[in-house]
Amino acid sequence: MTFIAKPKIVHKGLSRNALGLTIRDYEGGMSTLCAGCGHDSVTSAIVQAFFELDIAPHEVAKLSGIGCSSKTPAYFLDASHGFNAVHGRMPSIATGASAANRKLYLIGVSGDGDSLSIGLGQFSHALRRNLDMLYIIENNGVYGLTKGQFSASADVGTKAKKGEVNEQQPIDPVQMAMAQGGTFVARGFSGDKDQLVPLIKAGIKHKGFGLIDVLSPCVTFNDHEDSTKSYAYTRRFFHPAVHADFVPPAEEIKAAYDDGEVMPVEMHDGSKILLRKVSEQYSVHNRGHALDFIRAHHRRGEIITGLLYIDEAEPDMHGISRTPDEPLSQVPFGELCPGSDAMKGLQERFR
Amino acid sequence: MSAKSRMKASRINDFVIRLANVNGTGSASANGLLMKTIFRMGVPVMGKNFFPSNIQGLPTWYEIRVTKDKHLARSGEIDIMVAMNAETYQQDLKSLSPGGVFLYDSTWPRHSVVNRQDVTILGVPLAKMCNEHFSNARARILMKNMAYVGALASLLELDREVIEDAVNRTFATKQALLQANMDAIELGANYASEHFDCPLPTRVEPMDGTAGKIMIDGNTASALGCLFAGATVGAWYPITPSTSLMDAFKAFCERYRIDRETGTRNYCIVQAEDELAAIGIVLGATWNGARAFTPTSGPGLSLMSEFVGYAYFAELPAVLFDVQRVGPSTGMPTRTQQADILSAAYASHGDTRHVLLFPANPNECFELSVAAFDLADRLQTPVIVMLDLDIGMNDWMCDDLEWDDRYRPDRGKVLSAGELESAESFYRYLDVDGDGIPYRTYPGVGRKGAYFVRGSGHNKYGGYTEDADEYQEVVDRLVRKWETAATLVPEPIVQRRKSAEWGIVSVGSCDYAVAEAVEVLARKGIHLSYMRIKAFPFSEAVTGFLHQHKRIFVVEQNRDAQLKSLLTLETDYPKERMESILHYSGLPIDRRCVVEAIEASVARGEAA
Numbered sequence: 001m002t003f004i005a006k007p008k009i010v011h012k013g014l015s016r017n018a019l020g021l022t023i024r025d026y027e028g029g030m031s032t033l034c035a036g037c038g039h040d041s042v043t044s045a046i047v048q049a050f051f052e053l054d055i056a057p058h059e060v061a062k063l064s065g066i067g068c069s070s071k072t073p074a075y076f077l078d079a080s081h082g083f084n085a086v087h088g089r090m091p092s093i094a095t096g097a098s099a100a101n102r103k104l105y106l107i108g109v110s111g112d113g114d115s116l117s118i119g120l121g122q123f124s125h126a127l128r129r130n131l132d133m134l135y136i137i138e139n140n141g142v143y144g145l146t147k148g149q150f151s152a153s154a155d156v157g158t159k160a161k162k163g164e165v166n167e168q169q170p171i172d173p174v175q176m177a178m179a180q181g182g183t184f185v186a187r188g189f190s191g192d193k194d195q196l197v198p199l200i201k202a203g204i205k206h207k208g209f210g211l212i213d214v215l216s217p218c219v220t221f222n223d224h225e226d227s228t229k230s231y232a233y234t235r236r237f238f239h240p241a242v243h244a245d246f247v248p249p250a251e252e253i254k255a256a257y258d259d260g261e262v263m264p265v266e267m268h269d270g271s272k273i274l275l276r277k278v279s280e281q282y283s284v285h286n287r288g289h290a291l292d293f294i295r296a297h298h299r300r301g302e303i304i305t306g307l308l309y310i311d312e313a314e315p316d317m318h319g320i321s322r323t324p325d326e327p328l329s330q331v332p333f334g335e336l337c338p339g340s341d342a343m344k345g346l347q348e349r350f351r
Numbered sequence: 352m353s354a355k356s357r358m359k360a361s362r363i364n365d366f367v368i369r370l371a372n373v374n375g376t377g378s379a380s381a382n383g384l385l386m387k388t389i390f391r392m393g394v395p396v397m398g399k400n401f402f403p404s405n406i407q408g409l410p411t412w413y414e415i416r417v418t419k420d421k422h423l424a425r426s427g428e429i430d431i432m433v434a435m436n437a438e439t440y441q442q443d444l445k446s447l448s449p450g451g452v453f454l455y456d457s458t459w460p461r462h463s464v465v466n467r468q469d470v471t472i473l474g475v476p477l478a479k480m481c482n483e484h485f486s487n488a489r490a491r492i493l494m495k496n497m498a499y500v501g502a503l504a505s506l507l508e509l510d511r512e513v514i515e516d517a518v519n520r521t522f523a524t525k526q527a528l529l530q531a532n533m534d535a536i537e538l539g540a541n542y543a544s545e546h547f548d549c550p551l552p553t554r555v556e557p558m559d560g561t562a563g564k565i566m567i568d569g570n571t572a573s574a575l576g577c578l579f580a581g582a583t584v585g586a587w588y589p590i591t592p593s594t595s596l597m598d599a600f601k602a603f604c605e606r607y608r609i610d611r612e613t614g615t616r617n618y619c620i621v622q623a624e625d626e627l628a629a630i631g632i633v634l635g636a637t638w639n640g641a642r643a644f645t646p647t648s649g650p651g652l653s654l655m656s657e658f659v660g661y662a663y664f665a666e667l668p669a670v671l672f673d674v675q676r677v678g679p680s681t682g683m684p685t686r687t688q689q690a691d692i693l694s695a696a697y698a699s700h701g702d703t704r705h706v707l708l709f710p711a712n713p714n715e716c717f718e719l720s721v722a723a724f725d726l727a728d729r730l731q732t733p734v735i736v737m738l739d740l741d742i743g744m745n746d747w748m749c750d751d752l753e754w755d756d757r758y759r760p761d762r763g764k765v766l767s768a769g770e771l772e773s774a775e776s777f778y779r780y781l782d783v784d785g786d787g788i789p790y791r792t793y794p795g796v797g798r799k800g801a802y803f804v805r806g807s808g809h810n811k812y813g814g815y816t817e818d819a820d821e822y823q824e825v826v827d828r829l830v831r832k833w834e835t836a837a838t839l840v841p842e843p844i845v846q847r848r849k850s851a852e853w854g855i856v857s858v859g860s861c862d863y864a865v866a867e868a869v870e871v872l873a874r875k876g877i878h879l880s881y882m883r884i885k886a887f888p889f890s891e892a893v894t895g896f897l898h899q900h901k902r903i904f905v906v907e908q909n910r911d912a913q914l915k916s917l918l919t920l921e922t923d924y925p926k927e928r929m930e931s932i933l934h935y936s937g938l939p940i941d942r943r944c945v946v947e948a949i950e951a952s953v954a955r956g957e958a959a
Contacts, residue, residue, distance in 0.1 A: 057798060057801075058794075058795060058796065058797050058798045058800075058801065059795060061639075061794040061795075073803075074803065074815070078801065079798035079801050080794075080801055081638075081792075081793075081794035081795070081800075081801050081802065081803075081804075082801075082802070082803040082804065082805075083635075083638060083803070083804045083805075084803060084804065084805040084806065084807065085631065085661075085806075086657050086658060086661055086806060089627060089628070089631045089658065091628070091631075092586075092623065092627070092628035092629075092630075092631025092632050092635065093631050093632075093634060093635035093638070094635060095586075095621060095623075095628070095631070095632045095635060096584060096586065096621075096631065096632035096633060096634060096635020096636035096637075096638070096639070096641075096643060097635040097636065097638060097639050097794070098635075099583075099584045099619040099621065099632065099635070099636050099641065099643075100583070100584055100635070100636040100637075100638075100639035100640060100641035100643070101639040101640065101641075101793075101794065101795060103795065104639070104794055104795055121624050121625065121627075121628070122624065122627070122628055122631070124624075125623070125624040125628065129621075317619075318619075321616065321619045321620075322614060322615055322616045323615065323616055323617075323618075323619050324610070324613075324615040324616075324617065325615075327639075328583040328584065328617065328618070328619060328641050329583070329636075329639050329640035329641040329793070330640075331583065331617050333581050333759070333760055335617060336578075336581040336582075336583065336608070336617060337578075337579050337580075337581055337758075338578065338579065338603075338607040339754065339756055340753070340754040340755065340756045342607060342754075343575075343579070343752060343753065343754040346575075346752070347565055347751045347752065350565035350566055350567045351390075351391070351564075351565055351566070
């Protein structure tokens, strides 16, 4: 997806994480997206999140489908295995990958075209299986690679670059995930890295399907006036409801928060997310309430962002399938094959 | 005139019974019991179920061939018709061979309909007897089936102890049902012995022809292959006639793959949202080093095509089972055909070719499903096991399934962390060994093994490319890999007849019908060699057989001569020397149609 190798210059002063790696070790090839593309900011947030989490790149598998967003896994974690699937079908690849090797951290990057049209079914069912992965939708309301058609997330009344107005209702992955029983639902904005990095960290650590819908404007086809997915529009109507800070396991909570204002959520590996409410009425554990809140603001044209819902108790696909802790791909053959005695015993059933 | 005098000469252990029923009335278990009884009397038997795509109320037939000579295909004849569906009386009477027996429920006599001079009509008042004996409405319907089994027990001299043992096994835990079933058998048996001259000349005599044999369907045998080959991930979307493959795999896993202490399961079965996802799940799993498979049928294979082409190009193993049914489109979901040969061989857009395996019986379903996993891993490509509804869903008599504990899976060219460490470099698509098969790594192995799997253009180093030469280098290597595949796939089964100038070529479930036809024709002085193809790509042995014969008959179960087309495309044997024998009605092929087609060709002078 890239023709240009990124020069790896490691400055002496560059800080190292617990594994002794610098942030350069988490980067990928040079982006071939348009200058100013929101997706590149998401890429850099992903790089930072994995670096700060001290996850070895080879423990990660990165996946995508087809589209501009789906090119981005080539631009981060070049020491990770990657999988660029067919259009809209990355969730099924991720399902198989997780089934075979549950020890991998799976990160999928998709777009509104890839996830909300051709891939709506697969997206929905990965959510339903509570597949243990981080799933980022880089949402810009438009098909970039085919030059500017509306996507299914385009808002009613938004105008295409050539003047056409969208009259169909948008599909909002956040409301869908919320209504469908999603266990980690977040929305971010590519222009707000401070909010996005902790969301990505929490999503990686969430045991289950972590959805982050990232509004990521398309500078070439959807950043004009009268577009509801432009930088200007998003900055104007973007309302963080909950701010999340990610605290790794065994690290003390250092920042000063007032009592009652901060709510810690314990993740599976002992790390914590500290949720700071920005809006007083918001409840991150109440699905119905959260959905109402998002809808009410949506009607006013406001985009609610942050970690909008989290449930750490629901079992993920492996919990439901009762698979062992060790990856299925590593179970020795001797434990899988019943052997000749069992075969002999079985024959009586067929006589 | 008595039944005896009208019937042909004594036909012990060599005849066909067809049972015409209404589906959803419980006839399937009675018919299965009848077949099992004959099998347990030591008599070789074939059973074919012709059922509708429906749950209740439509016509359904079951055909049992009692065959002392182990001819396990349909003969094309029907000697005894058990007519339990008034809607199809006329059709059933018509399809009975001359000299046959027509047994029907005479509670409602139908003299005008049931009227044919060259057959014997036997009326048994099944409904009347059951209505008098049973009070429960459902039992009155269900027990009619067991009552005709009873009547047949007397007419065919079936071993009552064997029948009762079978009923006992089936209803061991349901005492009330057990008694009702026994009563119904008794009703039918007594009526027949009191009213007819039992046994008929066409009857069953115990013999020793089934030792070391089992009765199993191909889907179950394939599921055992997946289990024994060490498959851990199964993904599927329910579709007739492949569904019972995953049902069986699940049942075997529940028995052999659950840790008794912890309850953990060494398998993960995902019922996907559709076939598009089922194949994706398989590829995600094999990318990560698990053995994974998906069972499907034609419509599912159509949906999977895009990912199948992806797996060909990105070089990922996958095992697919295509249990073929009648097409095109939805077709007839519960009828059999071999009509996906071409679409499977070249599934997906672009230049793609896929390894196909063609089992002809449940033994081969088991063996070839194990082989499919080895070939898929070795060749890093999809392997499609081509069953059909006839093999997949009907119980076939076959040899005991055996397992050799020395078997070790061939996982192909996969570099471990240690091997990567000591290697100078790793590039995903380099032809290091000259056989067209590159090395691969699993995610998680270490940073040196990392690469990007992609369906877009890539060069031999695994990098993205749109460069003309780099692209062509990769697809040309895939041709070399294909040539390697032709040396690894199972060889055809060949029966040469000395000095035979004509050959028959066939595939899969045609086997028994063709083999019997070859015998029948030899008795008539027409000598043919026979080759049954077990795999695509075609090995040198396949091409060699063709060239040893002046003329080739290609027998297959589709309208468009797909196997013949594939032979035309993929071998240099002249197509004008091949003649098709096609059977595509949706019913399993019979011996008679093969014999007649070849005799006709000989009569026209074409084969000579």
